[in-house]
Amino acid sequence: MSDLEFQNGDRVRVHTWYPPGHVRTPYFIRGCNGTVIGCAGVYENPEKLAYGQDAEHRPLYRVQFKQADVWQDYQGPEQDTLVVDIYEHWLEPDT
Amino acid sequence: MSPHDHDHEPHPYQPDIEDAPFTERMVMAQAVEELLIEKGVFTADQMRAQIESVDSRTPAMGAQVIARAWTDPEFKARLLEDVNAATEELGIDAGHIPIRAVENTEDVHNVIVCTLCSCYPRLLIGLPPDWYKSRAYRSRTIKEPRTVLSEFGTELPEDIEVRVHDSTADLRYMVLPRRPDGTDGWDEEALQGLVTRDSMIGVSLPKSPD
Amino acid sequence: MTIQRHHDMGGQDAGPVEPTEHDYALWEKKVDAIIRLLNKTDPQLLRVDEMRRGIEELGPGVYDDLNYYERWISSATNILIEKGVLNIDELGAKMAEVEARWQADRDTA
Secondary structure, rough: OOOOOOOOOOOOEOOOOOOOOOOOOOHHHOOEEEEEEEEEEEEOHHHHOOOOOOOOOEEEEEEEHHHHOOOOOOOOOOOOOOEEEHHHEEEOOOO | OOOOOOOOOOOOHHHHHHHHHHHHHHHHHHHHHHHHHOOOOHHHHHHHHHHHHHHOEEEOHHHHHHHHHHOOOOHHHHHOOOHHHHHHHHOOOOOOOEEEEEEOOOEEEEEEEEOOOOOOOHHHHOOOOOHOHHHHHHHOOOOOOHHHHHHHHOOOOOOOOEEEOOOOOOEEEEEEEOOOOOOOOOOHHHHHOOOOHHHOOOOOOOOOOO | OOOOOOOOOOOOOOOOOOOOOOOOOOHHHHHHHHHHHHOOOOOOOOOOOHHHHHHHHOHHHHHHEEEEEHHHHHHHHHHHHOOOOOHHHHHHHHHHHHHHHHHHHHHHO
């Protein structure tokens, strides 16, 4: 897909936004830095669908994070990761 | 209490109602069902068919898919590319919501959670267990997967990567577990018997031959 | 400043995972079926996103007091009322009728 903002391997940061309402970007991942490992497809924005509104299509990325970068007190080994599916508008380049 | 006439057939046993008190939401569910049928939104037959369809989805379906992937590398490649398309080859309709299979290797062990609600690949492996939907699983698996897994009796080596997938959006996830050692030459049916629901969630490993 | 909503619980502390399971009761299967059928009507009367949002709006106390399918039916019913698919008066009357019927079945069983 040529009009994707992010490609596999890109480093991204999740916005530190805390809006009310229906969002599918979990609280724990906001402000974290990770790596795009795939585009899961393009889907209608759930933030609109949840309110019975017509929704525009937005790319959904699979973003991988080191556990140690997400949790201050992560107990496991440093190679452990988590992967979260995040919509494009919640991501910015991690420069 | 009014006298009860026993000339007719005995009541069919309805444990929901007769064993436990019915709750407000049970009443609401029944009322909503009846109203929607009266209004022609759907029919009683459609309700029955929908319930039967869900009842027919069980971990055994997932086990078929896993066993095929273990014995057929090209099928496995197609499965990892597109679960919904690959499962059609086995006559399984996994629905239109995309399911992604994540493969366990000697270096990576995958675990699935939905922290926001309880998304689960139900059309392929059936309805989720209560614990998957619990506060404890949803809050802790994402931040301490190895501890949660050890609560399930699963200990993983320190030198592999444990990778937790939070199915936050339009994808559902399932784990493609590693084929157990000591199963060379086993046929698919025998292999299916080793695949457990919990191994497709990632909290356990499949059964081993002994 | 941050807002962490009650349902958005990843990373919160909690006790051990109790490996509980239960066979789904008929009423639970019915709730599941009602929601799935509403997803498939034309035009679509309920989206899963709407139901999720409705569950999130139930509020912390109600969210914890209700079980999984109780949350589903609470949310779906609220949304059907908002959309005018169900009217409050007919719902009130039907719920009273169902309760009376079930109570009579219990009393005479």
